[in-house]
Amino acid sequence: MTQWIRACAADEIDEEDLIRWDHGGHSYAIYNTEKGFFATDGICTHEHQSLDEGLVIGCVIECPLHGGRFDIPSGKALSAPVCTDLATYPVRIENGEVFIAVG
Numbered sequence: 001m002t003q004w005i006r007a008c009a010a011d012e013i014d015e016e017d018l019i020r021w022d023h024g025g026h027s028y029a030i031y032n033t034e035k036g037f038f039a040t041d042g043i044c045t046h047e048h049q050s051l052d053e054g055l056v057i058g059c060v061i062e063c064p065l066h067g068g069r070f071d072i073p074s075g076k077a078l079s080a081p082v083c084t085d086l087a088t089y090p091v092r093i094e095n096g097e098v099f100i101a102v103g
């Protein structure tokens with residue numbers, strides 16, 4: 001069953017940026033992009049690198065370790081060395097708060 005969890009206030013995430021959010025032993029990345037808010041797994045699928053120091057370019061996240069890129073809305077791996085997609089999670093904004101559907 002889908003569980004919506006409050007993650008943070010929407011204004012805690014700068015435009016074209018992301019934050020790391022840890023919940024239930026899992027690390028998520030929450031993005032504020034030109035197309036709205038999105039959430040993916042917070043750890044790169046190449047090696048165990050947190051994406052929170054990565055660069056948001058439009059709707060793409062670039063991993064800070066080796067520069068692999070993912071499409072943020074779909075989690076799709078876009079460029080070497082990443083070849084496994086990131087999991088994505090539904091996001092809802094309510095009264096300026098960001099909620100993520102986990103599980």
Ligand code: FES
Nearest residue numbers: 044046063066068
């Ligand atoms: Fe992310 Fe290598 S750990 S591209």
